Amino acid sequence: MGKGRAPCCDKNQVKRGPWSPAEDLKLIAFIQKNGHENWRALPKQAGLLRCGKSCRLRWINYLRPDVKRGNFTKEEEEAIIKLHKDFGNKWSKIASCLPGRTDNEIKNVWNTHLKKRLSVKKSSESSADESKLESSSITSSSSSSSESFFSNINDEQPTQLVTMNEKIELDSEKKVSNEIIISITENPKESSTSFSFVDESNILNSSLIVAFTPEQQQQQQQQQQLCSPLLTSLGPYDVNNNNSNNNALQEVDKPNNLIEIPWDSDDDFWKLIADNFESMQSNEIQLEEVPANQTPNLVEESVQVGETMKWSHEFDNEFGIVETKECNKDQLSLPKNYAGELGVDPQTTFDLDAMERPESELDLGYIQLWLLA
DNA sequence: AACAACCACAACCGCGAGTTA
DNA sequence: ATAACTCGCGGTTGTGGTTGT
Numbered sequence: 001m002g003k004g005r006a007p008c009c010d011k012n013q014v015k016r017g018p019w020s021p022a023e024d025l026k027l028i029a030f031i032q033k034n035g036h037e038n039w040r041a042l043p044k045q046a047g048l049l050r051c052g053k054s055c056r057l058r059w060i061n062y063l064r065p066d067v068k069r070g071n072f073t074k075e076e077e078e079a080i081i082k083l084h085k086d087f088g089n090k091w092s093k094i095a096s097c098l099p100g101r102t103d104n105e106i107k108n109v110w111n112t113h114l115k116k117r118l119s120v121k122k123s124s125e126s127s128a129d130e131s132k133l134e135s136s137s138i139t140s141s142s143s144s145s146s147e148s149f150f151s152n153i154n155d156e157q158p159t160q161l162v163t164m165n166e167k168i169e170l171d172s173e174k175k176v177s178n179e180i181i182i183s184i185t186e187n188p189k190e191s192s193t194s195f196s197f198v199d200e201s202n203i204l205n206s207s208l209i210v211a212f213t214p215e216q217q218q219q220q221q222q223q224q225q226l227c228s229p230l231l232t233s234l235g236p237y238d239v240n241n242n243n244s245n246n247n248a249l250q251e252v253d254k255p256n257n258l259i260e261i262p263w264d265s266d267d268d269f270w271k272l273i274a275d276n277f278e279s280m281q282s283n284e285i286q287l288e289e290v291p292a293n294q295t296p297n298l299v300e301e302s303v304q305v306g307e308t309m310k311w312s313h314e315f316d317n318e319f320g321i322v323e324t325k326e327c328n329k330d331q332l333s334l335p336k337n338y339a340g341e342l343g344v345d346p347q348t349t350f351d352l353d354a355m356e357r358p359e360s361e362l363d364l365g366y367i368q369l370w371l372l373a
Numbered sequence: 374a375a376c377a378a379c380c381a382c383a384a385c386c387g388c389g390a391g392t393t394a
Numbered sequence: 395a396t397a398a399c400t401c402g403c404g405g406t407t408g409t410g411g412t413t414g415t
Contacts, residue, residue, distance in 0.1 A: 040401090089404065
């Protein structure tokens with residue numbers, strides 16, 4: 001090689017700027033199938049005109065299933081302030097103490113909110129008050145170490161402080177939930193259509209921040225990695241039925257930032273969806289083949305099921321299939337925009353057992369929609 | 374209504390560290 | 395030993411949205 005640093009990619013050959021939903025899906029699909037062992041090679045393999053670095057960033061900061069969306073809670077902000085005091089601008093270190101938050105996100109929140117807020121506070125308070133501020137803004141601050149920082153993320157829930165061992169036990173409880181999931185997915189009629197009747201909310205809402213030693217921290221991260229698919233939200237996209245824009249997908253928790261997938265997306269895009277649907281189904285078949293009395297690796301199995309569940313739900317969201325409010329697992333309703341174009345009452349629900357394709361398949365999008373349904 | 378200023382945050386860039394051949 | 399390569403981190407920029415005039 002020549003002297004100097006080799007560029008990470010040929011900038012003329014790669015696409016830059018904001019990611020499109022189709023690109024996101026391609027990336028998600030590829031990583032779900034193949035993982036991300038080599039970021040540099042990934043874009044080519046995934047059929048993306050992006051540099052590996054860009055893919056990595058997109059995945060880590062946005063698409064990764066365990067990324068928590070939405071605003072930072074007061075507790076999280078306080079934690080960041082405290083951690084920043086200890087670590088300085090070591091954003092990745094701070095992020096490792098805040099489950100579901102990325103270093104980039106924390107960095108942004110610090111630069112845009114917390115830094116300013118702190119400087120305003122400091123300037124407005126006397127030096128005597130400053131020491132008071134430090135002790136009051138941080139709960140349980142008898143130790144200056146951040147290793148044992150804790151708080152509850154969800155305001156509505158009581159603070160839960162657990163040790164690593166207890167955390168593992170809690171994760172085991174999640175496995176119980178997963179067994180429920182397994183029993184549901186074993187029914188092929190229901191497997192590919194509606195999922196939120198699985199009470200994932202219990203998992204999602206029981207947000208815990210664990211008090212752990214550095215060793216435990218590492219352990220916890222591994223544990224979290226294994227279980228993350230089960231703790232996932234449903235990815236960054238969701239269908240907003242109240243949205244008056246036709247055929248639009250929205251980012252979860254981002255009602256003001258609409259992302260649209262036009263229904264005339266290219267054939268490759270829809271093929272991608274269909275391909276992944278097939279692989280998803282084959283996963284379920286594998287699961288069914290495991291005898292009930294043999295659970296070789298619960299965690300692995302849970303991850304697999306979790307992946308399947310998440311994917312299935314993501315597909316539902318992508319295609320705008322939503323479950324009824326009562327979360328009846330056998331019935332689906334269509335979002336208004338699709339229902340309208342299909343000439344169906346939006347209130348109509350569909351019995352999955354008796355579901356037939358409509359006669360008016362308006363375009364490829366709908367053909368695929370009904371193919372999947 | 375139009376424009377400017379500001380804000381938030383996703384994405385990019387360059388560097389250092391670790392790994393591999 | 396070292397050059398080449400890859401990844402991850404922290405700083406910075408660009409862009410779209412919001413607010414104020």
